Amino acid sequence: MDSAKMCGFLATSCVLLLTLLGDPTEACSCAPSHPQTAYCNADVVIRCKFVGNGTRSGLSVQYEIKTTKVYKGSEAMQELRFLHTPAMASVCGYEHKENHQGEEYVIAGMLDNNLVRISACSFIQPWAQLTPEQRRGLSLDYSKGCSCQIVPCYSMPCSVDSNSQCLWTDGIVNQMWNGGSQDKSAACLPKSGNPGLCTWQSLKSEKSGFLRKARLRQ
Known part of the structure; x- marks a missing residue:
């Protein structure tokens, strides 16, 4: 096995060990991000309400939302109904608390094959607290x-x-x-x-x- 493949194998093994043996939150670390940086780096920035609990499908969780305003993105984002996030906290999956349903949030997400994806490191802030x-x-x-x-x-x-x-x-x-x-x-x-x-x-x-x-x- 050449050195490049060996490095890739070792890196993958470390991730698996962290996931299986360690605290699942330890593998997720978020760098500080100013709201402007979050806005500029995102493909989509919206204000929305979560209207349903997350639904898991494989390695992803889908949250149903109602978009109330689009700050960045195409007009089609006004009809955005779902946000997608990794299902595992170890890979920075976002978990929305049930007791915060109906509250407006500002969310910055990334487009991936026409899906808007978020993570625990995304800018996700209650509108009332801005x-x-x-x-x-x-x-x-x-x-x-x-x-x-x-x-x-x-x-x-x-x-x-x-x-x-x-x-x-x-x-x-x-x-x-x-x-x-x-x-x-x-x-x-x-x-x-x-x-x-x-x-x-x-x-x-x-x-x-x-x-x-x-x-x-x-």
Whole structure:
């Protein structure tokens, strides 16, 4: 057996051993992802309600949903009825809790043979828990920053490698990636007049008129 095949065999064996002998959650590890990164990397971003329990078929679980809004994707996504995820937690399968049925969620998924697939690492957040700035990002601003790159800072010192990158420090400053100021209220966007330079920009708006608020609630 050549070295390449041997490496592949050993890697597969390790995965099987983790699945069969270890804690099934240990094999799934998710890197931190800013909402903008999740939006830009996804094929589909929607707001929806789960209307049924998951149905298992082989190595996959299918969840029935009702789509209420499409933030990214074709018009056909408005009729999207099912989300698909791995059946096993060890390969990052997503499990939706029954007591959260009917609650609206924002979900970022990937297209695979006309199926929308999600995982435990996908952006799946209750709509009610998103800040007004995150809602604005989904509707207006995140799409403008997809040429930029958000780089998590895991330990100091840290730096960026290019002008198109923004350093994400919530994990250092707040000891948590989700819930920090950059996560909750900012986006990494091209600077006006210098599109090759990306900088953190606040999504907070001084405008608080009725029409503005109504638009962000949609």
